[in-house]
Amino acid sequence: MGVQGCADGYIGDHISLAPSFVVTRIDIMEICTKVVKSIEELRQELISEGNL
Numbered sequence: 001m002g003v004q005g006c007a008d009g010y011i012g013d014h015i016s017l018a019p020s021f022v023v024t025r026i027d028i029m030e031i032c033t034k035v036v037k038s039i040e041e042l043r044q045e046l047i048s049e050g051n052l
Contacts, residue, residue, distance in 0.1 A: 019027060046052035
């Protein structure tokens with residue numbers, strides 16, 4: 001059985017978020033909004049290419 005997930009540090013899909021230590025609720029909402037938008041754009045692209 002091969003390596004699964006990110007056990008080797010390379011294989012697998014990752015999203016890393018690293019906001020500053022001092023962060024506001026507004027900052028978190030902005031980060032979440034951008035992540036959701038990015039994932040939706042990728043999903044639409046994969047659908048249009050027939051990969052999803």
